[in-house]
Amino acid sequence: MRIKLMSIMVDDQDKAIRFYTEVLGFKKKHDIPVGEYRWITVTSPEGPDDLELVLEPNANPAGRMFQEAMFSQGIPLAAFEVGDIASEFARLTAKGVAFTRQPAQAGPVSLAVFADTCGNLIQLYQPA
Amino acid sequence: MLLRHEGFRRLCQARDLLRELREPSPSIADLAREVQISPFHFIRQFEAVFGVTPHQFRIQTRLDAAKRLLAMGQHSVTDVCMEVGFSSLGSFSALFTRRVGEAPSAYRRRVRAMVPVPGILPADLTPGCLSLMGRLSPSALANSVRSFREA
Numbered sequence: 356m357r358i359k360l361m362s363i364m365v366d367d368q369d370k371a372i373r374f375y376t377e378v379l380g381f382k383k384k385h386d387i388p389v390g391e392y393r394w395i396t397v398t399s400p401e402g403p404d405d406l407e408l409v410l411e412p413n414a415n416p417a418g419r420m421f422q423e424a425m426f427s428q429g430i431p432l433a434a435f436e437v438g439d440i441a442s443e444f445a446r447l448t449a450k451g452v453a454f455t456r457q458p459a460q461a462g463p464v465s466l467a468v469f470a471d472t473c474g475n476l477i478q479l480y481q482p483a
Numbered sequence: 484m485l486l487r488h489e490g491f492r493r494l495c496q497a498r499d500l501l502r503e504l505r506e507p508s509p510s511i512a513d514l515a516r517e518v519q520i521s522p523f524h525f526i527r528q529f530e531a532v533f534g535v536t537p538h539q540f541r542i543q544t545r546l547d548a549a550k551r552l553l554a555m556g557q558h559s560v561t562d563v564c565m566e567v568g569f570s571s572l573g574s575f576s577a578l579f580t581r582r583v584g585e586a587p588s589a590y591r592r593r594v595r596a597m598v599p600v601p602g603i604l605p606a607d608l609t610p611g612c613l614s615l616m617g618r619l620s621p622s623a624l625a626n627s628v629r630s631f632r633e634a
Contacts, residue, residue: 360613362613366534367534367535367543370534370535374534385623385624387619387620387623389615389618389619390615390618391608392615394615394616394619394623409613411613411615412615414547414608414609415609416551416609423495423498423499426495427492427495427499429488429491448484448485451484451531452484452531453484453485453486453528453531453532454484454485454486455485455486455488455491457485470531470532470533472531472532472533472534473534474533
């Protein structure tokens with residue numbers, strides 16, 4: 356048993372692939388039409404190459420209710436590790452990304468939180 | 484941009500208000516006033532957080548609601564148009580066609596064929612939990628399978 360796929364719900368797949376590649380800098384791995392939607396996955400150029408994040412359409416009203424409630428409560432639905440959180444904060448802010456929490460030390464890590472423009476908050480963390 | 488707690492809370496409140504399909508619908512300036520952000524900052528901050536302007540967000544909400552109602556198959560296109568807050572059938576049809584890629588009547592006809600039980604949407608229209616994967620062609624994941632075997 357291997358962890359190869361994780362998904363994040365997005366409210367618009369076109370918007371999502373733009374944000375996750377052009378803004379965050381991930382690489383598109385799959386983009387395959389499936390009925391009304393698409394099977395889209397991205398990987399990180401910093402690896403591992405075979406761990407894919409699925410940008411999943413959030414068309415299910417129950418999913419949307421969950422996503423919007425978590426968002427309103429300020430709770431991130433994914434966390435990405437970075438090597439230098441201050442420079443990522445500067446890079447993403449320059450690209451217009453809205454942060455709800457600027458980089459700050461929290462126990463053994465530095466944390467920051469931003470909105471992914473697709474209905475999610477994402478946490479960045481830098482291990483000490 | 485960095486949003487403070489209160490500012491972020493107000494934007495979420497605005498999102499919830501835009502999700503309501505109440506009539507008459509408040510203008511964007513009314514909404515900005517309701518959440519106590521200047522109209523300029525409201526539009527700019529909303530777009531940075533949600534990826535679309537408040538106006539676009541409301542239109543998308545209405546079109547999503549229209550798609551659900553059309554798929555249920557129990558309402559006419561005119562009823563659906565009124566129900567989701569458009570006052571003109573012409574502008575509703577034009578907007579729907581532009582965003583969805585087919586006219587409301589064509590969408591209704593095509594999608595209703597996918598609905599086995601009237602009133603219940605099929606999983607194809609509300610996918611989740613990675614279920615789309617089961618409908619990929621056998622060759623679609625060839626790359627992943629190869630890398631798995633090499634590993």
